[in-house]
Amino acid sequence: MNQIDLSGRVIVVTGGARGIGYAVAQRALESSARVALWDVDAARLAQSAGELAALGQVSTHVVELTDEASVNAATQATLDAHGHIDGLVNNAGITGGNGPLWELPPDTWRRVIDVNLIGPYLTCRAIVPHMIARGYGRIVNVASVAAKEGNPNASHYSASKAGLIGLTKSLGKELATKNILVNAVTPAAAKTEIFDTMTQQHIDYMLQRIPMARFLQPSEAAAMILWLCSEDCAFSTASVFDLSGGRATY
Template sequence: MNQIDLKERVLVVTGGARGLGYAVAQRALESGASVALWDVDAARLEQSRAELSRLGKVSAHTVELTEEASVNAATQATIDAHGAIHALINNAGITGGNGVLWELEPDVWRRVIDVNLIGPYLTCRAIVPQMLKQGYGRIVNIASIAAKEGNPNASHYSASKAGLIGLTKSLGKELATKNILVNAVTPAAAKTEIFDSMKQEHIDYMLQKIPMGRFLQPAEAASMIVWLASEDCAFSTGAVFDLSGGRATY
């Protein structure tokens, strides 16, 4: 495993209690970072904090990412615990299940947008001022190959992740001269617990679209994400990095 230098850096990982977020937290800790796990699931959060603490300093914060007050409180609690926030990994997301657009309920559609797009807006809004004070920061937004292609039976998810790419490009330009870099990754499906909310036919559809013929491994995603969160990533901002096993067409 290649060594990435994150010594004395503090990473916030949203949705850090499981799946890709957990893998990112683990790789960051192995790279010398301290990590703040943000998640809405308090019980799973504490379990993950206990497991990961053997690798380094980990704090756990129960956060509802769609609520400004909750995000602001978690930001302050993280700064109190660690003294700084050097990188933000906007990983938390939901699929909202599958269905054609005209059969998806409006409250389901809105919830996916709230978690997947409004959530990253609120975390960036809360944390960027701290990064500006430091004169340093890295933000990595976890989008999806669905943002590029528009998966059928996932209009809400596809639209939310496409919006996250737009946010990445806009914020990257706004911060380009501030030593705060903002990038996104577009994973193909990784076999994590998020599959539990999908229909089998949708899972099969995603697999047959991947030229490499397999799903993404969380550790593979973590390698790229943690590099983007490091100082070695120095001249890429507002960019979108492929993690699709050859599926991406642009």
């Protein structure tokens, strides 16, 4: 495994209790970072932190990412625990189930947009001023290949992740002269617990679209995400990095 130098860095990982977020936290700790796990699931958060504690310093914060006060409180708690924040990985996301647009309830559609797009806006809004004050930061937004292509029966999810790419490009340009780099990754499906919210038909559709004929491993996503969180990433910002096994070629 290649070494990524995150010595002295503090990385916030949203949705860090499971899936790709957990893999990011694990690789960050193995790379000598300290990690703040943000998640809405308090029980799973405690379990994951217990598993990760042997690798390094981990703090846990129960956060409702769609609530500004909750995000602000978690930001302050993270600063109190670690002193500063160097990296933010906006990983938390939901699928909202599957169905044609006209059959998806408006409340479901809005909830997906709130978690997948408003959440990253609120976390960036809370954390970026602290990064500006320190003159350093790395932000990675976990979008999706669905943002590029639009998955049928997932209009809410596809739209939310396309919006996250737009946010990435705008914020990256706004911060380009401040040594704060903002990038996105666009994974194809990774076989995590999020599959429990999808139909088998949708899972099969996603797999048949991947030329490598397999799903993404969370550890593979973590490797790219944490390189983007490192100082080695120095001249890439407002950009999108693919993790789709050949599905998307742009």
